[in-house]
Amino acid sequence: MRHFKKVNRCRICNSGKLKKYLNLKEQPLANSFLKQEDIKNEKKYPLELLFCEKCKLSQLSIVVNPKLIFNKYDYLASFSKALKNHYKKLVKSLEKKNNLYDKSTVLDIGCNDGVLLNNYSKKVLNVIGIEPSNAFKKIKNKKIKVINKFFNENTANIFLRKFSKAKIITITNVLAHVDNINSLIKNVKKILHSNGNLIIEVPYILDMLNRSTFDLVYHEHLSYFNIISLKFLFEKNGLKIINIDKINFGASGPSLRIYVTHNKSSFKVNKKIFTYIRNEKLKGVDDFNTYKKFEQNVKNKISKLRKKLINLHEKNYKLACFTAPAKGNTLLNSLNLKSNFFEFATENNHRKINKFTPGTHLKIVKDNKLINSKIKYALLLSWNYKKFFVKNSKFIKNGGKFIFPF
Numbered sequence: 001m002r003h004f005k006k007v008n009r010c011r012i013c014n015s016g017k018l019k020k021y022l023n024l025k026e027q028p029l030a031n032s033f034l035k036q037e038d039i040k041n042e043k044k045y046p047l048e049l050l051f052c053e054k055c056k057l058s059q060l061s062i063v064v065n066p067k068l069i070f071n072k073y074d075y076l077a078s079f080s081k082a083l084k085n086h087y088k089k090l091v092k093s094l095e096k097k098n099n100l101y102d103k104s105t106v107l108d109i110g111c112n113d114g115v116l117l118n119n120y121s122k123k124v125l126n127v128i129g130i131e132p133s134n135a136f137k138k139i140k141n142k143k144i145k146v147i148n149k150f151f152n153e154n155t156a157n158i159f160l161r162k163f164s165k166a167k168i169i170t171i172t173n174v175l176a177h178v179d180n181i182n183s184l185i186k187n188v189k190k191i192l193h194s195n196g197n198l199i200i201e202v203p204y205i206l207d208m209l210n211r212s213t214f215d216l217v218y219h220e221h222l223s224y225f226n227i228i229s230l231k232f233l234f235e236k237n238g239l240k241i242i243n244i245d246k247i248n249f250g251a252s253g254p255s256l257r258i259y260v261t262h263n264k265s266s267f268k269v270n271k272k273i274f275t276y277i278r279n280e281k282l283k284g285v286d287d288f289n290t291y292k293k294f295e296q297n298v299k300n301k302i303s304k305l306r307k308k309l310i311n312l313h314e315k316n317y318k319l320a321c322f323t324a325p326a327k328g329n330t331l332l333n334s335l336n337l338k339s340n341f342f343e344f345a346t347e348n349n350h351r352k353i354n355k356f357t358p359g360t361h362l363k364i365v366k367d368n369k370l371i372n373s374k375i376k377y378a379l380l381l382s383w384n385y386k387k388f389f390v391k392n393s394k395f396i397k398n399g400g401k402f403i404f405p406f
Helices: 036-041 066-070 081-097 134-138 153-162 181-191 205-211 227-236 272-282 288-314 326-335 383-392
Strands: 004-006 018-021 049-052 058-060 062-064 105-109 126-130 144-147 166-172 192-203 239-247 255-262 319-322 345-347 364-366 377-380 401-403
Touching (some): 181 192, 181 227, 192 205, 227 239, 288 401
Parallel strands (some): 105 166, 166 192, 319 377, 345 364, 377 401
Antiparallel strands (some): 004 062
């Protein structure tokens, strides 16, 4: 089996004018949490970004074979209470804005363990998910029907044979994972109702640039979107963006929520889209120099955090990591600290407990060990849930302190 392929052309516009930036060297697959016996056979792959001069998309310089990523996939979205609340609000909003009559079909592409689909009311006839990993096996709601495949032309045809065209299609925290992105959008268009809505949530590269949140870069995330590149993508495939919401919360941090529909649908285009694009150009999203500055800012960020952690360690404080998200592994591996620097990492996802973090090989334990071990400082790897954890964590209530990487 081929492990990865190099990217020579942009996956949106097919341009060969790609410029390299942010080389994070070789890193392991961020979601491949390890059993003890797997550590010796761990593989690492180049982790570097490319900037497309034509459509302004940023993308990884390689594509790792998706079977290596998704065959052993430990991410279950429902373990995050904050994320469950996020999707509950989204579905409530979609049901309110759209006339989901009794015969309506709704679809979530990349439905994971049903965290979004669980929120649809009983009046929706067909609640469908498409999910390539084994996460779908955790779905208990019998109303949800799942197609356990990667989404492609064949899957779209299976969907159309079984169900009516979808009034609502959601793709949240998924689009960045897709290599043949034009094919995905083409097939989504085929199964979207003539007056239906496609709702996409993606991490926003402008936030990543502003805050130097480089931990969002890992092999699972092939693309890093701005509105300029997304507009290019949808227009190329006969669709139009009709609205944009900037959301301060998403599965990977601050995100864009993009509303898309057919060119000939009755929905009007909200003018704020053009305001967003003007702002992106003012911020230099279309200028490669911006990305080189980001690269230097990341180096400074890593150096500053590393010095802070080493300073605490030299004062004989025991340190741990709070939560073990995939993106945290990009951060940990980039810090280049000794293997025994942290005592452990904590989690509430039972699939990760007693496994080891990729690359750094920290043992993952239950959350309560953080309190029982009398750890004073913990590096908060799920920094996008900062407010939630500061408010609700027993570690904080017992006098512990978080170290925020961003």
